Amino acid sequence: xxxxxxxxxxxATYESEKINWVDVIVDxxxxxxNDENILGKVFDTTGEAYAFYNDYAFVLGFGIRIHTTYKNKxxxxxxxxxxxxxxxxxxxxxxNISSGNEKKCRREVRVGWLKPSQIKKAINTMKTSxxxxxxxxxxxxxxxxxxKHNRGREFYGLIKHLxxxxxxxxxxxxxxxxCSDGHPKNIFWADGRSRDDFTKFGDVVFDVTxxxxxxxxxxxxxxxxxxxxxxxxxxxxxxxxxxxxxxxxLFEHFLKCMFSKxxxxxxxxxxKAMGNAIKKVFPNVQHRFCxxxxxxxxxxxxxxxxxxxxxxxxxxxxxxxxxxxEEFETRWEVIRDKYKLENNCWITDMxxxxxxxxxxxxxxxxxxxxxxxxxxxxxxxxxxxxVNLSTMLNDFLIxxxxxxxSRRAAKEDEDFKTMNSxxxxxxxxxxxxxxxxxxxxxxxxxxxxxxxxxxxxxxxxALSKSxxxxxx
Numbered sequence: 124x125x126x127x128x129x130x131x132x133x134x135a136t137y138e139s140e141k142i143n144w145v146d147v148i149v150d151x152x153x154x155x156x157n158d159e160n161i162l163g164k165v166f167d168t169t170g171e172a173y174a175f176y177n178d179y180a181f182v183l184g185f186g187i188r189i190h191t192t193y194k195n196k197x198x199x200x201x202x203x204x205x206x207x208x209x210x211x212x213x214x215x216x217x218x219n220i221s222s223g224n225e226k227k228c229r230r231e232v233r234v235g236w237l238k239p240s241q242i243k244k245a246i247n248t249m250k251t252s253x254x255x256x257x258x259x260x261x262x263x264x265x266x267x268x269x270x271k272h273n274r275g276r277e278f279y280g281l282i283k284h285l286x287x288x289x290x291x292x293x294x295x296x297x298x299x300x301x302c303s304d305g306h307p308k309n310i311f312w313a314d315g316r317s318r319d320d321f322t323k324f325g326d327v328v329f330d331v332t333x334x335x336x337x338x339x340x341x342x343x344x345x346x347x348x349x350x351x352x353x354x355x356x357x358x359x360x361x362x363x364x365x366x367x368x369x370x371x372x373l374f375e376h377f378l379k380c381m382f383s384k385x386x387x388x389x390x391x392x393x394x395k396a397m398g399n400a401i402k403k404v405f406p407n408v409q410h411r412f413c414x415x416x417x418x419x420x421x422x423x424x425x426x427x428x429x430x431x432x433x434x435x436x437x438x439x440x441x442x443x444x445x446x447x448x449e450e451f452e453t454r455w456e457v458i459r460d461k462y463k464l465e466n467n468c469w470i471t472d473m474x475x476x477x478x479x480x481x482x483x484x485x486x487x488x489x490x491x492x493x494x495x496x497x498x499x500x501x502x503x504x505x506x507x508x509x510v511n512l513s514t515m516l517n518d519f520l521i522x523x524x525x526x527x528x529s530r531r532a533a534k535e536d537e538d539f540k541t542m543n544s545x546x547x548x549x550x551x552x553x554x555x556x557x558x559x560x561x562x563x564x565x566x567x568x569x570x571x572x573x574x575x576x577x578x579x580x581x582x583x584x585a586l587s588k589s590x591x592x593x594x595x
Contacts, residue, residue, distance in 0.1 A: 169204055176206055185209070196518075278307040284520045285312055294318055296358075296380040300372055309369060311376050312520075313345075313358030316531075318381060321357050324349055327386040328413070329397075340516075341365065345377065351537040352565045356527050357381075361516070370400030378404060388488065392416040393476070409488055412480040417473075424469035432462055439470075444482060451483040540564055549575050553593065 166172040173189075180187045186209035193203040246257045278299075285297045294315025299307050324347045341364075345357040358380065360373050378385065388409040391397055393416065401410050428435045438458050445451035455474055464470055478484045546559035546567050558570050586594040 169201070173206060180208070196521075278310070278516055281310070281516050281520055282307075288314065298376045298380075308363040309361065309372060311358065311360040311373055311380070313380050314527075317357050317527075320347075320349075320355060321381045321386075322384065324355070327357065327388070328354075328390045342519075343373070349534060350563050350566060351534060351541075352569075353530070353534055353537065355530055355534065359523060361519075365394065365396055367396040367399050370397050371403055374400055374404035393420075409485075410479055411485060411488075412476070414480070417480060420469065428462055428470075435462055438462075446483060446486070448483045451477070451481055537563065537565065546571075550578065552578070 164175070166175065173187075177187055187206055188209045190205040190207040192201050192205075194201050240259050240262075246262075282297075282299060285295070289295045289297075292315045295312070296318065297310065297312035300309035301307050328346045328348075329343065341362040343360040343362055345359070346354045347357060349355050358377065362369055362373065385405060385408055388411055389401060389405060390411045390413050391401070392413050398410065401408070425436070425439065428439075435458075438454075438461070442451065442454040442458055445454055458464065459471070459474075473480070541563045544564065546562075546564065548555050548559060549571055555571070555574055558574070559567055562570055583595045588594075
């Protein structure tokens with residue numbers, strides 16, 4: 124399939140605040156499905172649309188209701204309504220029904236959408252015996268085409284937002300990946316300040332486990348830890364799927380966006396397609412697996428061995444925490460033979476990928492503390508305050524910008540504290556004093572903790588002293 128991509132495309136779009144849209148979802152009688160006088164009918168006001176659909180529903184014997192109303196966040200005026208049959212969907216449960224043991228994967232909530240098989244059953248019930256039955260595949264095709272159309276319509280609002288920002292930010296970058304039929308499927312963007320930040324902080328955390336809306340698009344933020352220990356955003360992407368070619372497209376444009384500067388390292392969760400894309404686009408970049416995701420999988424995959432062998436957990440921990448490669452390999456042979464680990468088990472698979480996560484292989488690589496703190500999960504939780512599954516695509520970037528502004532405000536607060544406060548020293552040693560002058564307050568606190576541990580049992584004597592140096 125031939126694909127098209129658009130970079131900084133100028134297109135005619137709509138201003139959603141000025142248009143009253145009414146989406147009419149019709150469950151209609153057999154004779155009305157093909158009635159061109161009804162399908163695609165346009166109304167001047169929402170009131171006229173509601174009255175028409177209400178009369179139409181009365182003739183066919185069903186009631187209607189307003190399912191959703193979308194309002195402009197600034198003016199509070201509605202710009203879109205969805206009217207449905209009053210029997211559509213299912214009642215949302217009140218309260219938290221989770222037992223606490225529910226497996227948490229993507230942040231996705233599904234409420235009341237009919238399956239294609241249910242739609243097929245409803246349509247075939249209303250048809251006459253002379254008509255051919257509708258198949259589930261036909262329902263899927265129609266729904267898929269409608270979703271693609273709706274997504275494309277919202278995508279253009281998103282692109283319009285980027286075009287407007289480009290008028291004020293000459294360094295902003297964005298690229299849209301289009302299908303052969305012209306529908307957008309992937310988009311990546313980064314503003315000028317994010318691009319400048321990347322030249323200062325080169326380690327990247329990349330994650331695609333956050334689903335943002337009813338179109339089930341994946342939000343993939345590029346994040347890093349700054350000199351205050353805070354997560355900041357380099358850019359973001361909305362992706363249609365998690366295929367290797369999608370990641371290759373994204374990483375290639377990330378590299379182009381960031382002035383062809385490769386990241387020092389990249390941290391992701393375990394994914395074969397993503398790993399293959401990283402090898403192709405970032406062949407010499409250190410690829411590290413996120414420790415937070417590994418620990419999640421450990422709970423599931425180690426349980427059978429822990430229940431069977433009383434000393435397994437201790438042996439496994441010693442193996443994982445090996446300081447040298449020789450120790451790591453020796454202890455692997457011991458636990459593999461002692462606990463009869465099979466070639467296709469999760470632990471063996473992790474051993475085969477040891478260069479991406481084992482301490483012994485990564486101890487000399489600086490990663491700014493990003494591997495143990497679940498940075499991708501924390502940034503996803505942070506975005507929960509700004510977006511949810513009802514957020515429209517053309518509103519998403521507005522909320523994304525608010526989230527970025529919030530992060531930058533927090534960074535500026537820390538800058539102010541560092542510039543306008545003095546570090547509290549634990550000693551009178553000039554090395555600690557010099558560190559207090561050079562480091563931010565957050566980093567200095569980390570240094571001070573290690574300094575106290577290192578010097579608690581250490582004695583020293585000044586051998587010579589000059590205006591330039593002191594020898595101890």
